[in-house]
Amino acid sequence: MVAPKTEEAIELLRINGELTSKTLAEVGKWVAPGVTTAKLNEVAETFIRDHGAVPNFLDYDGYPSAICASVNDVVVHGFPSDKVVLQEGDIVSIDLGTLYKGYNGDSAYTFPVGEVDAETRKLLEVTKASLYKGIEQAVAGNRVGDIGHAVQSYAESFGFGVVRELEGHGIGRDMHEGPGVPNYGHQGRGPRLVEGMTICIEPMITAGDRRVYLARNGWAVHTADHKKAAHFELTVVVRKGQAEQLSTFDFIEKDLEV
Numbered sequence: 001m002v003a004p005k006t007e008e009a010i011e012l013l014r015i016n017g018e019l020t021s022k023t024l025a026e027v028g029k030w031v032a033p034g035v036t037t038a039k040l041n042e043v044a045e046t047f048i049r050d051h052g053a054v055p056n057f058l059d060y061d062g063y064p065s066a067i068c069a070s071v072n073d074v075v076v077h078g079f080p081s082d083k084v085v086l087q088e089g090d091i092v093s094i095d096l097g098t099l100y101k102g103y104n105g106d107s108a109y110t111f112p113v114g115e116v117d118a119e120t121r122k123l124l125e126v127t128k129a130s131l132y133k134g135i136e137q138a139v140a141g142n143r144v145g146d147i148g149h150a151v152q153s154y155a156e157s158f159g160f161g162v163v164r165e166l167e168g169h170g171i172g173r174d175m176h177e178g179p180g181v182p183n184y185g186h187q188g189r190g191p192r193l194v195e196g197m198t199i200c201i202e203p204m205i206t207a208g209d210r211r212v213y214l215a216r217n218g219w220a221v222h223t224a225d226h227k228k229a230a231h232f233e234l235t236v237v238v239r240k241g242q243a244e245q246l247s248t249f250d251f252i253e254k255d256l257e258v
Contacts, residue, residue, distance in 0.1 A: 006194025016105030017246035025251035031111040037069035041080035053100040056123040068095040075229040077219040088114040104175040107247040108233035127205040127230035138243035140195040148185030163209030202233030
């Protein structure tokens with residue numbers, strides 16, 4: 001069993017969660033047609049360091065940037081680049097994290113670039129809603145499969161695909177800890193959730209086929225049919241009755257029409 005965190009550790013995770021949330025909001029201010037994903041990376045890294053933390057994605061297993069910037073058919077782990085210029089109607093998933101006082105933060109949000117079509121907006125709405133469906137199940141006494149089932153059943157009810165090859169995870173002193181938190185599964189299956197466990201729930205949902213492939217760079221994951229994919233992630237602590245969010249989208253959405 002994965003050991004629950006102390007309240008002292010949870011408080012440090014909460015501080016990191018708030019900083020990741022504010023960093024995503026700062027990056028979101030720059031998401032617009034004509035902006036490069038390299039610029040978004042620069043904004044995030046500067047903001048994180050200015051607040052006394054370190055971008056924990058940078059150099060993680062050799063990853064070269066402070067954020068993942070995944071555009072359209074890239075599900076996750078897209079490299080920021082001066083050559084990737086956002087276009088009207090795109091979507092871009094920004095995944096980032098912080099390291100502060102020995103603990104980690106990790107969160108992701110998929111932003112529309114300008115106006116997007118109705119199908120894309122529905123994909124964003126359903127993916128984010130499926131995240132909250134998963135969070136509802138992150139309570140003491142449930143099992144990991146209850147989270148995955150909630151995400152999967154909701155997303156698939158709209159005809160969207162649920163990526164199987166990638167999953168959420170525990171978080172603490174290491175950015176990726178146990179248990180793994182898949183976005184699919186069966187109710188009542190998997191590790192039991194215990195009060196004080198801290199986990200990242202992160203649905204990765206596709207507009208079409210759920211199958212994906214790994215790019216030649218060994219990082220970026222694309223949809224097999226090249227249809228768009230969305231990715232939302234929050235950090236929560238398992239509690240009795242109702243999970244407690246350690247990160248939030250509130251800072252982002254006060255400035256967006258969502």
